[in-house]
Amino acid sequence: MILVTGGAGYIGSHTLVELINQSESVVVIDNLQNSTELALEKVKEITGKDLTFYQGDIGDAQLLKQIFEKHPIKSVIHFAASKSVNESVSQPLAYYRNNISATVTLLECMAQFNIKNIIYSSSAAVYGDPVYTPMDEAHPIGPITPYGKTKYFGEQILADLAVSDSQWNIVMLRYFNPIGAHHSGLIGEDPLGEPRNLLPYLTQVAIGKRKVLSIFGQDYNTIDGTPVRDYIHVVDLAKGHVQALNLIQKQCGLKVLNLGTGKPTSVLELVSRFEAVTGQKLPYQMMPRREGDAECCYAAPDAALKEMSWKTELSLDNMLEDAWHWQSKNPNGYN
Ligand code: NAD
Ligand code: WQD
Numbered sequence: 001m002i003l004v005t006g007g008a009g010y011i012g013s014h015t016l017v018e019l020i021n022q023s024e025s026v027v028v029i030d031n032l033q034n035s036t037e038l039a040l041e042k043v044k045e046i047t048g049k050d051l052t053f054y055q056g057d058i059g060d061a062q063l064l065k066q067i068f069e070k071h072p073i074k075s076v077i078h079f080a081a082s083k084s085v086n087e088s089v090s091q092p093l094a095y096y097r098n099n100i101s102a103t104v105t106l107l108e109c110m111a112q113f114n115i116k117n118i119i120y121s122s123s124a125a126v127y128g129d130p131v132y133t134p135m136d137e138a139h140p141i142g143p144i145t146p147y148g149k150t151k152y153f154g155e156q157i158l159a160d161l162a163v164s165d166s167q168w169n170i171v172m173l174r175y176f177n178p179i180g181a182h183h184s185g186l187i188g189e190d191p192l193g194e195p196r197n198l199l200p201y202l203t204q205v206a207i208g209k210r211k212v213l214s215i216f217g218q219d220y221n222t223i224d225g226t227p228v229r230d231y232i233h234v235v236d237l238a239k240g241h242v243q244a245l246n247l248i249q250k251q252c253g254l255k256v257l258n259l260g261t262g263k264p265t266s267v268l269e270l271v272s273r274f275e276a277v278t279g280q281k282l283p284y285q286m287m288p289r290r291e292g293d294a295e296c297c298y299a300a301p302d303a304a305l306k307e308m309s310w311k312t313e314l315s316l317d318n319m320l321e322d323a324w325h326w327q328s329k330n331p332n333g334y335n
Contacts, residue, residue, distance in 0.1 A: 001025045001072050002245070005058050005106065006079030008035035010189045011121070011175070013043055014182055014238040015077065020047040022242050027071050029064075030080065031057040034192060038334040042186040059102035064109040075117035075248055076110060077241055078103065081150070085125070085292070086196060088147035099150035100157070107161065116168045117248045118158070119241055124176045124230075124260070124297060126152040133264070134300035137174070137256050144292060155256065162254035169252050171244040176230035176260035176299050178237050180319035181326035188326030189234075190333030198267065199231075203327035206280045213282060215267050217289035222296055226267035230260040230298035233314035233322070243308040252307075260299025261312045270316070277317045278324045 002019060006012045007028030013035075019026050020043070028040060032055060040053055052071070056063040058080050067073070081099045082088070088095040110116065127135055128142030143149045158170045179199040181188030194210075195201040204210045218225040240259045247255065275282055304310045 092146040136300040
C-alpha cells in the first residue's frame with residue numbers, strides 16, 4: 001500500500017491513476033490548499049476503483065500516525081508542497097514551513113513506523129541558471145528562489161537520512177516542465193487565479209477566458225529568440241513514479257533522477273504546434289523578458305532510462321492536444 005501526499009494535486013492525481021492501473025492500493029493525504037476533492041472523484045471514475053482519502057496536513061504528526069497505524073503503508077510518494085515560485089519570494093517562511101518543516105515531520109513519522117521507502121518530488125529548479133545543456137544530474141546546483149531552495153534542502157535532508165541509515169530507499173525525481181492532462185479529459189491542471197505558467201495561460205487564452213498570451217522575451221540566444229524548455233507530458237511523468245517504485249523494491253538506496261524528454265522546445269515553437277494541433281488561432285504579444293527566466297533549460301534523461309527503464313512516450317503534440325481537451329471540456333477547471 002502506498003501513501004500519496006498531495007494526491008489531489010495536478011501531478012498527484014495523474015500518478016494515482018497510473019498506480020491504481022498497476023493494481024497498487026493507495027491512501028491519499030491532502031489538505032486541499034491548492035486542489036479539490038473532485039480530482040479524486042475523477043480518478044475513481046477513470047480507474048473504476050476506490051481510494052482512501054484523508055483531508056489533512058502532512059505537518060500533522062497525529063494524523064500521520066493514525067494513518068500509519070491503520071494502513072500497512074510500504075512506501076510514500078511525497079508530492080505535497082507549495083509550488084509558486086513567485087509567492088515563495090514574497091512569503092519565504094510559509095514555503096520553508098510547508099515544504100521543509102512538514103517534510104521533516106513526515107519523515108520522522110515514517111521512521112517511527114519503520115517505513116523507509118520514499119519518492120520525493122524535486123525540480124529542475126534546483127539547478128538554477130543552466131551552465132550547460134542538456135542538464136544531467138551532475139549539473140551544478142544553485143537554486144535561485146526560495147521555492148527552488150526548499151526543493152534542494154529537501155533533497156539534502158533525504159541525502160543525510162540515507163547516510164544515517166542504509167535501510168532507507170529514496171528516489172528523488174527532478175521534474176522539468178510538466179504539461180498536458182489525462183487523455184480522458186477528466187483530470188488536468190487547474191490553477192487558482194491567474195496562471196503564471198505557460199500552458200494554463202495559453203489554454204485559457206484559447207478558450208476565451210483571457211485576451212492575449214504575453215510571450216516574455218524574444219531576444220534570447222535561441223532558435224527564434226524565445227526561451228527554451230523541456231516540456232513533459234504529465235502522464236509520462238506519472239509513469240516515472242511507478243517505475244521509481246519498482247526501483248525502490250530493488251533496495252536502491254539513494255537515487256536522484258531527472259524526468260524530462262531531453263527535447264528542447266521554444267515558446268514560439270510550442271505556440272505554433274498548439275495552433276497546428278488544435279486548429280485554434282492564438283492571439284499573442286511580444287513582451288519584455290520576465291525576471292528570473294533562464295534562456296534554455298532541458299534535461300539529459302539518460303539516468304532514468306538506465307536506472308529504471310523509463311523514458312517518455314508522448315510527444316509535444318500529444319501534450320498540447322490533451323491540455324486543450326481538458327481545457328475545452330472543463331472551461332472552469334473542476335468547478
Ligand atoms: P499541486 O499544487 O497541484 O499539488 C500539490 C498538492 O499538495 C495540492 O493538492 C495541495 O493541496 C497539497 N498540499 C500542499 N501542502 C500540503 C500539506 N502541507 N499537507 C497536505 N497537502 C498539501 O502541485 P503539482 O504541480 O502537482 O506539484 C506536485 C509536486 O511536484 C510539488 O512538490 C512540486 O514542488 C513538484 N514539482 C512541480 C512542478 C510543476 O511544474 N508542476 C515542477 C517540478 C516539481
Ligand atoms: C515556461 C516558458 C516563460 C508564461 C516553472 C518553475 C519551475 C517548475 C516549472 C516547479 C518561459 C514563458 C510563461 C506566459 C510566457 N516548477 N511564458 N508567457 O518558468 O520554465 O518553470 O514551472 O518546480 O520551478 O519556475 O515555466 O511555464 O512559467 O514558463 O512567455 O504567460 O514560458 O517566459 O520561457 P518555468 P513557465
